[in-house]
Amino acid sequence: MRNTLYLLFSLLVILSLALSACGQIQGLLPGGSVTVSIVYGSEKKEWLEPLVAQFNAAGNKTAEGKLIVIEATPMGSIESVRGILEGALQPTVWSPASSVYIPVANAEWRKLHGEDLVTGNPNDLVLSPVVIAMWQPMAQALGWPDKAIGWADIAALATSEEGWSAYGHPEWGEFKFGHTHPAYSNSGIVSIIAEAYAGAGKQRGLTEADLDDPKVRDLMAAVEKSIIHYGTSTGFFAERMFERGPSYLSAAVLYENLVVAQETKRLNGQSSQIPVVAIYPKEGTFWTNNPYVVVNAPWVTAEQREAAGIFEAFLLDRPQQLKALEYGFRPADPSIPLTAPLDSQHGIDITQPKTILEIPSAAVIDKIQTLWRETKKPVDLVVVMDISGSMRGDKITTARASLLEFVKKLDDRDRLQIILFSSKISTLTPLTPLGPKRQQVLNSVAGIFEQGDTKLYDATLAAYQDLAANGNPDHIRAIVILSDGADTASNQTLDEVMSQINAAAGEGGNAIKIFTIAFGSDADENVLKQIAEPTGGKQYKSSPENIQKIYDEIATFF
Amino acid sequence: MYTPRINWIFLILFGLAAIGVFVAALLLPPFRAVAYAPLRELIIPPPAPIVVTVLYSTEKQAWLEEVVPAFEASGANVNGHPVKIQMEKMGSWEIINAVLDGSRQPVIISPASMLQIAALQDSSTIQFGRSLVIPADAINCRPVLRTPLVLVAWKERADALWGQQPGASLWPNIHDALVNPKGWAAFNQPDWGYVKFGHTDPLKSNSGFMTILLMTYGYHGKTSGLTAADILNDSDYQKWFLEIEASIGQFEHSTGPLMQKMITYGPSVYDFVAVYESTAIEQAENAVGRYGELRVYYPPATLWSDHPFCVLNADWVTLDHRKAAILFLDYLVSKPVQEIALLKYGYRPVDTSIPLEQPGSPFDRYAANGFRADLSFLPEAQVPPGSALNTLRDFWARNVNR
Structure with missing residues (x-):
């Protein structure tokens, strides 16, 4: 009896204490959650990804007590805003690499919604100047570090028939340069804007009329x-340059932080490449400032805006800004001194850049993109497609549809050959300019159907030999092979095919590149990887669900 | 033996004990803080505070956030009612707009300078038939902190542009350098690109507005007597003014971020900017070890940001509000609070008995960066009538705003 009473008494005490503290308990009850989706420029992935995980794990809440969940996706800065403008992406926050494309984004958004996509002055998350990353001995041959080097010097080197011979280094061969695709990536668009400025001999006030000057x-x-x-993406481009070395690329337009990251690796013994340095173009450059933009779009709710602000404050907080320094960024927080690894040991000079180029208007940027389309290096492309019997059903349907989209992305000046293989190898269209035959090619692709065995090796070799014989070495030369199974019928062995391909790999970055797509689970990924990688191409794993995305990514190489 | 009566007594006793615990939980300070507020207030109502709402400009946020809790904790009260300060920060011009459009009804407003007070006096008289502020009333409307508008430049670039100190024709010289298509090449520095100047958005930020006012005075070669006609009826001035503004890439919304960008981006983005002296002091340390030496330069005539705190002449301000507000203003101008503003935040105290060059003062520490405690040599530009101020704002809004 007494025990029961004690129990009852204790229960009452606990209950009354609980009641009196229910103001606190309220905060502990699940109050739902609010998701903030962020698409951001991939160059800050290494810094941002762990911070997203840390923030999510800490269980941060809005004023109303809702749990904040951050979902962040890295993406090319231009690609992401195109997604937003087309309605395919509906993020709460857009954080491109730089503010360069904001005038264009606003102009496009105004056409659709009557107001700007980016309102106010967004805060910078981290900074890094756009630089020309070059192997140190090559930079020294150009006079670095005593002589200031600019976009015009790069142009002179690029047009010189002698290449590096003109600088006393015939052993380095041609000058091989790279920047990302301007329709996808920030560093690509700033590269072509800088080229336009250099051509016009200006540093600001670039007009549409300037672009008509033949010098540009x-x-x-x-x-x-x-x-x-x-x-x-710029991050991916840096990876290729630093993996493959000076024979592949002499220099590329990257961000300073990527040079620091590579030099940190090299100094730690994680990379065996020669040193790389950042060249700050003397005519001026651009900054990547990684603005944090809560988009002015109807799908962003007030509570998402609030939650996005809380995450922004977290990123701008000192510990997170200090982390940015480790990854080679210049923190946006001015109270953090620019110490190691931001130093000459890591190939950079923090007293640079000396000046910038003015961000042109949306109309001028638009016209620069058109000019680039007209002047860019054309591609000589051979598409090799498996139409063996195992492609039946979904596979052949999606492969056909995505190839159609891929062909639409190519320019009129590009030359396209399509080879189909099964038990036989046949050429659907020979290597000729796409412009005049575009409709005919599209019609033929739409009529492809599956049959027979898989002559993968023979088809690969045929494509390679055709392109080596007929392709123009001044064009980007590439082969895209799609296969859904192992070779079953070739006369050649893989070794025989590879010996021919490897023989030509000495051309470095200008060699014919082979991209292979392992389509479905039966494809021999290992073989396709062996074919692609020595050439500087890439092997992709694909299925009917994502084949379009793979073709889209390959298209960014051209 | 079974005794139901005793059980009932026990139950009632337990019930009382539980209620006792419940009430004790509400009364004991450690429990009170976490107790359910409506119940707590029902049992012991707290003394009703007098809430003084303050709309203040963002520059002084750090100083106010440091000193206001000490004021509230000091036991300041009006007839036994404690004084509570409820602060909201805004851009200086946003404060004026919020009061005029009725979206805020504060007891005190504190924009960055008397310029906004003069403009509000003009606008509210037109709009309501009486002024919401009485700047002549030295008790209810007083400057609390002072700092002049200055130019901050990378020394190397200032040396090339104006040498040791800018001369009387600073603004015309700046104009000519900004519009020169040769840029820095005209100063034998081809690698520095074009000449880059920055000030804040004059519609949002006081320092930007002060800058365009000084530019306008500079063009007309005077430091007083500016009229609306000087702005509206002089097309040469308008062209000159708009050329300067066209050379500015982006107008930051407030002074702090502009100065931060000066430091983080360096001379690649800004050769020189117009900011408050206090803002420059705040960031002086951060500039070290980046892009060379950063220096402050005093223009040939300047305007002072004097952070007036004005109790509004409005229906919603009660007598108790006014009494409480005066206590708060007295506290803000008291010596220890003013010393914090000098030593930690680089403001010049309105209490002139506080020496500026005392050890630990920023005027002592950063003297080598061009900061000068004694500005008696520096002419002060006159605050023009509210109508001229509003004309300049409208002119900028119509022709530049971006």
């Missing part, structure tokens, strides 16, 4: 001539 076109064409290929 000539300079752009000259620089683009030395491009080995384009690419989807």
Whole structure:
């Protein structure tokens, strides 16, 4: 009896205490959550990704007590805003690499919604100047660090028939240059804007009329001539340059932080490449400032705005800004001194850049993009497609549809050959300019159907031999192979095919590049990887669900 | 033996004990803080505070946030009612707009300078038939902190542009350098690109407005007597003015971020900017070890940001509000609070008995960066009538605003 009473008494005490503290308990009850989706420029992935995880794990809440969940996706800065403008992406926050494209984004958004996409002055998250990353001995051959080097010097080097011979280094061969694709990536668009400025001999006030000057076109064409290929994101481009070394690329337009990251690796013994340095173009450059933009779009709710602000404050907080320094960024917080690794040991000079180029208007940027399309290095492309019997059903349907989209992305000046293989190898269209035959090619692709065995090796070799014989070495030369299974019927062995391909790999960045797509689970990924990687191409794993995305990514190389 | 009566007594006793615990939980300070507020207030109502709402300009946020809690904790009260300060920060011109459009009804407003007070006096008289502020009333409307508008420049670039100190024709010289298509090449520095100047958005930020006012005085070669006609009827001035503004890439919304960008981006983005002396002091340390030496330069005539705190002459301000507000203003101008503003935040105290060059003062520490405690040599430009101020704002809004 007494025990029961004690129990009852204790229960009452606990209950009354609980009641009196229910103001606190309210905060502990699940109050729902609010998701903030962020699309951001991929160059800050290494810094941002762990911070997102840390923030989410800490269980941050809005004033109303809702749990904040951050979902962040890295993406090319231009690609992401195109997604937003087209309605395919509906993020709460857009954080491109720089503010350069904001005038264009606003102009487009105004056409659709009557107001700007980016309102107010967004805060910078981290900073890094756009630089020309070059292997140190090459930079020294150009007079670095005593002589200031500019976009015009790059153009002169690119147009010189002698290449590096003109600088006393015939052993380095041609000057091989790279920047990303301007329709996808921030560093690509700033590269072509800088080229336009250099051609016009200006540093600000670039007008549409300036772009009609033949000197602008000539300079752009000259620089683009030395491009080995384009690419989807700046981070990815840096990776290729630093993995493959000076024979692949002499220099590329990157961000300072990527040079610091590579030099940190090299100094730690994680990279065996020669040193790389940042060249700050003397005519001026651009900054990547990584603005944090809560988009002015109908899908952003007040509570998402609030939650996005809380995450922004977290990123701008000192510990997170200090982390940015470790990854080679210049923090946006001015109270953080620019110490190691931001030093000459890591290939950079923090007293640079000396000046910037003015961000042109949306109309001028638009016209520069058109000019680039007209002057860019064309591609000589051979598409090799598996139409063996195993492609039946979904596979052949999606492969056909995505190839159609891929062909639509190519320019009229590009030359396209399509080879189909099964038990036989047949050429659907030979290597000729796409412009005049575009409709006919589209019709033929739409009529492709599956049958027979898989002559993968023979088809690969045929494509390679055709392109080596008929392709123009001044064009980007590439082969895209799609296969859904192992070779079953070739006369050649893989080794025989590879010996021919490897023999030509000495051309470095200008060699024919092979991109392979392992389509479905039966594809021999290992073989396709062996074919692609020595050439500077890439092997992709794909399925009917994402084949379109793979083709889109390959398209960014051209 | 079964005894239901005793059980009932026990139950009632337990019930009382539980209620006792419940009430004790509300009364004991450690529990009170976490107790359910409506119940707590029902049992012991707190003394009703007098809430003084303050709309203040963002520059002085750090100083106010440091000193206001000490004021509230000091036991300041009006007839036994404690004084509570409720602060909201805004851009200086936003404060004026919020009061005029009725979206805020504060007891005190504190924009960055008397310029806004003069403009509000003009606008509210037109709009309501009486002025919401009485700047002549030295008790209810007083300057609390002072700081002049200055130019901050990378020394190397200032040396090339104006040498040791800018001369009397600073603004015309700045104009000519900004519009020169040769840029820095005209000063034998081709690698520095074009000449880059920055000031804040004059519609949002006081320092930007002060800058365009000084520019306008500079063009007309005077420091007083500016009229609306000087702005509206002089097309040469308008062209000259708009050329300067066209050379500015972006107008930051407030002074702090502009100065931060000066430091983080360096001379690649800004060769020189117009900011408050206090803002420059705040960031002086951060500039070290980046892009060379950063220096402050005093223009040939300047305007002072004097951070007036004015109790509004409005229906919603009660007598108690006014009494409480005066206590707060007295506190803000008291010596220890003014010393904090000098030593930690680089403001010049309105209490002139506080020496500026005392050890630890920024005027002592950063003297080598061009900061000067004694500005008696520096002429002060006159605050023009509200109508001229509003004309200049409208002119900028119509022709530049971006």
